[in-house]
Amino acid sequence: MNSEFVIQTQDLSKAYGTHVALEKLNIQIPYGATGLLGQNGAGKSTFLKTILGLIQISSGEGQVLGYDVRTQGELIRSHVGYMPEYDALNPGMDGIHQVKYSGELLGMNPIVAMQRAHETLQFVGIGEQRYREIESYSTGMKQATKLACAIIHDPKLVIADEPSNGLDAYSREFMVNTLRLMVKEGERSVMMASHLMEDVERVCDNIVLLHKGKLAAQGKIEDLKAIDKEIEIHVWGKATQLEERLLSDGFKVRREGRVMRITQDSDSIATEILQAAADVGSQIRRLHEYEASLEDLFVAIMENLGYNVKSSDDLLGNPIAARRVDAPEELKEG
């Protein structure tokens, strides 16, 4: 096992009869925070069950924290904290005893479990509300209690399934900050499955993107986005001439009407663009760096490719709907 990775799979496949839920996944998830992304039915839940050692894989191999997913499921679940997406709390119990019980189910001594339950509930911000029955909790408090249940034994890896789902702005902010704090201060690894790209982007350094049971993309978010850094310009007049000039100068240009995106490959690119515009007599009304958001990447993968992404050039191969501007008639040449 390579200690560099918290989760590692080699050609991992899972089939239910003829339906292939996971197909030859080769995933390496480093320590730290990782977002698990994918549309409904992409195989996220199956993947989570697989790495928790709950279902037998059809072929391939996988290790979580160095434990084999085939044979060491119980050990994996002892060292991993899982926060389910759906309600997983008994509404008739109070928060403190619910979290304590979750610790006891891991094999914690009842006294130790109670002490840890207090600590973890304090950490997730439940405070004195811990003595209230869970049925009276808000959605945010329930999410926080589920997180407390997951981290009571201070696991090395926390798997959080839609942790900020259904939360109001304040609770969402708190949840995201809490997860970040666990990674930064607690030095724990977090795997976060979410549809809220913004939250994933704020918590995670890496992403794993699944689509139809296959690996669509994996790696550092920054790396994926950095490849696609472009300069976006809004042109008034002679856009075609400018495009041709930029192409002849060796730039990679994508154009949608009067909006162009030029791949940023040097620090002096802005000067060169302005010079080219001056030479052909075109006005640059707006010039700024364009960096694809995680959501852009996600949508592009899902809509354009689906899987087997080689680089993020592939992801953004099709023109993205660009903002159109109204230019004076005399300048509408290009």
Add this chain to the structure above:
Amino acid sequence: MARDDARAPVTGKTRLQAAWGSNTGDEVEDIGMAALPKTGEIFNQDYKPWTGTLNPRWMRNWAILRHHLFGVFRKGYRPWGMPTRIFLVIVFIASLTDAALTLLSGILGSPELHQLWGVNRNNLYGHNLGFFPRNILYYPIVTALLVGGVISEDRHHGTSALYFSRPISRFDYTAMKFISVALIQSLIILGSYILFYFSEIIAMGRGWAWIVDTFPIFVAGLIAGILLIFTYTSLGLAMSSISRGRFFPGIGLLAFLFGSKTIAAIISGLFERDILYLLSPYDCLAHVGQALVGTQLSYTQYSWTWSLVSLVLMNGAALYVLASRVSSMEVTRE
């Protein structure tokens, strides 16, 4: 800044800063104070690691058992409903009727009363397997109330994820749920049975000779009682495992127990065919119990082993349903 605010937290930091601070004196004072918590804010989110060790499997199983068992008596464990708790107390007291009357007959020195209520073959059988009132008003309803939500509510509330994301196997989960419910019934049925037997020893001053004579009958009655608890529990938990609510498993169990007996009785009355009693769990239990304890058999034309085989088949089918349903319980989604 609220340095002079009476509600400000007393940290001593400001005073220390004034005395030992390394500020140049040129800074705006507010900047120096900015690191202090806001007035009245005492929440400090710190991640506290835990370095303890988790206990092995038996401790986790004991936690499940304790959670269900202690929930009958105390807060902080499984919240059994108040009607259930009240009914358990009523049935326990009602089940002690024979023990109380045995004590009374001893105190009064009334041989007639003792003959009616004291320990003998028929009364030992009747304590566990007598139809009215025990197996129509007491024990089936106790089982129905207990099994109602034991598994179905884990589906309903999603608390199955709490178990299966921990190092708890499906077998341990099912077994401990089974044992928990059976143990609560045992406290009532077998507990009162044992008290009944000992009340005879105390009230009537029985010696070793009597104990040696009656102990095999007592053990036979105990085995019959265990068989009754096992059968009711397995049927009830099978019902619970196929449901998401509390009502259906309870009412389903009662319908099956009483319905099968009623149909057998109707067929017997109309067509003089007794064989359908084999479909009735209670009739089979009674038949086997009568054979074990050595009282008069209800069905002399059929061997009691038929009833035993029927019970084995019923329990086998119920446990199969239970096992297959529990094995299909989801972790990531329910």
